[in-house]
Amino acid sequence: MIAARRSIVALLVPSLVLTAAACDRGKIEEQRVAPPPSAPPAGSAGGQSGIVWSSGLNGNGQLGRKAADLDPSLAPVTGPDGKTPLGGVVAIAGGGRHSIAVLSDGNVVAWGANDRGQLGNGTTRDSAVPVPVRAPAGEPGRLGQVVAISANSDFSMALRRDGTVVAWGEGGSGQRGDGRMKTTPLPNLVRTPDARRPLTGITAIAADGRTELALRRDGRVFAWGANKFGMVGDGTVKTRPLPVPVRGQGGTAPLGGVARIAIGGQHGLALLRDGRVLAWGRNEKGQLGDGSGTDRRLPGPVKGVRGAGRLSGVIAISAAEKHNYALRKDGTAVAWGNNTAGQLGDGTLTQRGVPVVMVSGHGPTLRGVQQVHAGEAYGAAILSDGTPMTWGAGGRGQLGSGNRVARSRPGPLVMTHGATPEKVLTAAVGERHLLLLMRP
Secondary structure (H helix, E strand, C coil): CCCCCECCECEECCCCCCCCEEEECCEEEECCCCCCCCCCCCCECCCCCEEEEEEEECCCCCCCCCCCCEEEEEEECECCCCCCECCCEEEEEECCCEEEEEECCCCEEEEECCCCCCCCCCCCCCEEEEEECECCCCCCCECCCEEEEEEECCEEEEEECCCCEEEEECCCCCCCCCCCCCCEEEEEECECCCCCCECCCEEEEEECCCEEEEEECCCCEEEEECCCCCCCCCCCCCCEEEEEECECCCCCCECCCEEEEEECCCEEEEEECCCCEEEEECCCCCCCCCCCCCCEEEEEECECHHHCCECCCEEEEEEECCEEEEEECCCCEEEEECCCCCCCCCCCCCCEEEEEECCCCCCCCCCCEEEEEEECCEEEEEECCCCEEEEECCCCCCCCCCCCCCEEEEECCCECCCCCCCCEEEEEECCCEEEEEECC
16 A cells, blocks of 8 residues: 555445354354344445545545645535536545545446556546546446445455456555456456456455455455455465455354454454454554554454453444544444554544544543544544544545644534535545545
8 A cells, every 4th residue: 555554444235134153263153143233334325325525635636626735624526527516426435545436326436546547447547537437357338236335545446236346456466356466457356266257245345455355245254465464364474366265263264253344454354243343464553452462364352442351342343554443332432553643533642452432522432423434544433413523633634624633532524615514424534535425
């Protein structure tokens, strides 16, 4: 990824139901446990459509509108005509220097940097207005029938209704999942571990930009790409240009019983169906949440708040380069890992090797949280009434606060005309730019 990396939480397909399996000491066992309470998938409006707004860095046109190199206030992204707002959008995702969106007809558009083919239109030319992403090589026309997207660094992925995964952008670390270590300007299908056919049966995806995750309908997880710190989760540090199963805690069988996935710069997260969270990969800033600071090549449990027991009651997760968020079923959120810019939202700049509770702007606990998104040294939340909040690094205007000041507590956002945004459907966090999907 570019410098440090930011990642997007997995996007779940609401119409697909995961099987009830749980992982215990590396063995997959059937378990009669209801899935965790529903939380909106990251970047998805849950079937609703809206208009995309943006703020932050704009050096490559990633804000999708006429603006200076950066803009700390929110304004609408323009559509392909460069004039009217981009509407009819049902899902959004932000990469390092580009953005992507799913339209209500299932087609995908992208804008911003394109030097690594991250716009997926067959060229390497940047575009400040949305352009159609093309279908994978060998298929005609536009990329369509898409139900979920994820982006990071110079890389993007899309999940289609048939359970196949399409990748485009940077490919030098095997992150495109087709067996090659190559960057090309056209999208490709992610292949099975033996490369004989497209990977199928996928219900969620999570992109890091160098290491990628996919969740299968049966609750197992596949990973591929860079693996220097064990972030593929297969017990090795071998680069994997084709998907391999993430292993269970004992390493003897595939990890199972997973409901949601997330991938940070060099570590992965899995939310189990019983509400517990597992982590693996690099841990130098406490991002694995076990209090040890030791890297791990296989999944292990995240500790509870302040290190008490194990983290439980979680319904959604999000991972960034070196910090993570977990949303709990009571509407509160916890965070752990690096905190140099206040990205943990706990009112401090103290690194946390185990989860701590996020605070509100003026109180001890942020409540009524419906979504939480981990960005590059910053974060965003959508409350149950549709109010957005942001915190952490703000030097490029990525907090949408109207200024470039960092903050360690969640605070309000500002639109170009000075109003506070309301009725936000969802958010997406780029490396240094923010996207909001708002009701018309």
